[in-house]
């Protein structure tokens with residue numbers, strides 16, 4: 001009796017056996033509908049076998065085989081098997097979570113055929129000379145189709161209004177659909193940019209590589225990493241391959257999409273990210289699966305796209321922590337991408353101005369190949385001058401120094417823009433009672449509630465709980481409540497007071513909640529309708545503001561002495577990024593850092609633009625302290641309403657782990673950095689090993705004990721290579 005072993009979206013680390021009724025053909029990778037308990041579920045066939053260990057009367061038959069989509073490839077299934085094993089996450093949940101939502105439902109999908117366009121009989125008979133001259137775009141479309149049939153993408157590259165004009169031509173009967181595939185043509189490449197010597201070397205190194213090779217492209221801000229990507233893509237497209245480009249931020253994808261479209265007007269480029277509608281995501285996923293999409297631009301989830309012709313992977317801003325998923329399958333898309341490139345025997349490029357110390361170490365030790373861009377692509381553009389202001393020795397106005405205000409005033413006079421970078425939204429972090437010292441704590445969390453002045457509310461940024469700002473202290477009744485510390489809103493009001501005529505724009509999660517808002521703000525900034533920008537890290541990433549010449553960094557010090565050993569690395573990357581916003585065009589930029597520790601090595605390294613010196617000293621510190629990348633870590637987390645249950649679970653897991661007597665270090669159970677969130681107590685257990693292999697060996701041996709522990713009322717997770725502590 002033929003048996004299929006099916007991956008189902010259930011939290012069990014196993015496949016499920018079903019019999020295949022006679023006359024039904026099934027193959028690996030197809031989706032099937034099977035009975036599970038009282039439900040019908042969609043699963044993916046992982047194996048076809050002839051026998052099962054399950055008692056024959058308990059083996060149920062497959063209900064339906066879905067053939068509305070081609071089977072998943074063996075390559076993708078292998079990748080998902082690897083992820084399930086490496087990240088210790090149930091195989092069924094791993095496989096199903098990698099698919100677009102529509103493929104996880106039991107409703108059959110209707111995919112639209114990919115249509116191309118050609119001239120109809122009438123259209124071919126038309127004399128273009130007699131066609132109305134004012135219909136410019138229609139004339140362009142007709143002229144183009146006179147040569148050969150074209151895809152929608154190709155026609156859209158003729159004009160932004162090509163879509164509408166094409167509809168008109170279809171309606172008038174000059175143009176018609178055709179389903180035949182297009183003859184493959186040499187793609188158009190806008191090669192307007194001449195590469196610098198360093199860029200050319202980087203391109204040559206990658207194109208000359210055979211088989212799997214991982215390159216780390218370390219390029220200072222403004223050095224033109226994107227131009228290197230474009231040339232590498234061009235090389236792959238010429239050979240008929242597919243490119244996967246991973247980017248960290250969903251906010252950045254529309255901009256990048258437009259940019260790459262403009263460089264490759266003929267190429268079918270699609271994006272994959274969680275901001276797409278279910279239908280769009282399915283459509284794009286299928287385009288990738290068919291090989292019709294030549295460039296796939298996406299956030300972390302796109303690392304699981306089907307790409308039969310995959311020939312190159314690029315991970316931009318590879319150091320960015322948003323490549324790591326923080327729930328469910330806790331994978332790092334960057335690390336999975338490296339594995340995938342290895343599996344396919346192709347090149348992968350990791351690009352960054354501030355590589356993660358893990359990648360930098362891999363390049364130093366020869367596992368990755370280092371490529372450097374040390375000069376700015378535009379020779380006249382200089383790196384910004386960076387200086388520190390000691391906040392303990394200067395006049396401060398609610399968190400902004402007099403010197404910085406003076407510089408901002410000069411920029412306003414010169415019609416240039418300033419940016420104040422602060423990592424805290426809201427008006428002020430906390431409200432304090434001067435009578436008794438009461439602080440506005442959240443009643444559900446261990447954190448404090450943040451004061452939002454505009455709508456007079458205290459909000460918890462951890463659990464979302466909010467209340468109206470109290471008139472008097474809830475403890476002692478004193479009405480003397482004052483805000484402590486600075487958030488974006490408070491900085492905004494200090495600036496407004498000092499510069500009443502200045503146009504100030506606050507960019508943070510509160511002001512950009514609306515989808516269009518951020519786009520509108522960017523347009524305002526570009527049109528120089530803004531004098532001062534106040535923003536959080538949203539502003540630091542990948543935006544070019546040509547009139548911006550001053551960046552002020554307000555409160556970076558807490559990261560210097562944080563309990564998270566990665567905090568200084570993150571701060572350095574963030575400050576390099578935000579500093580890179582200053583002086584990108586012909587105007588020199590200046591960065592002013594307000595700190596109580598102006599001599600700290602991190603700020604010294606920023607002043608001299610010495611990432612390498614900084615990275616080497618950080619790596620030496622990590623090695624001494626025994627932190628990654630010199631050790632490999634896994635974190636078991638638990639949270640629940642009862643403290644005793646949380647600790648009992650973690651301590652039992654710890655005892656079981658120690659009993660295995662393996663070559664790993666098992667730390668004690670400790671409270672999480674935020675020990676209480678939304679009324680749940682949170683604690684964690686860290687495991688550390690000298691090699692990836694011994695960590696993996698231990699985790700595999702430990703799994704059965706974890707599965708057998710009673711944890712019904714708890715939320716538990718195992719995080720491999722955790723980034724958050």
Ligand SMILES: [Zn+2]
Nearest residue numbers: 433436473476
């Ligand atoms: Zn009080």
Ligand SMILES: [Zn+2]
Nearest residue numbers: 442445460463
């Ligand atoms: Zn809270």
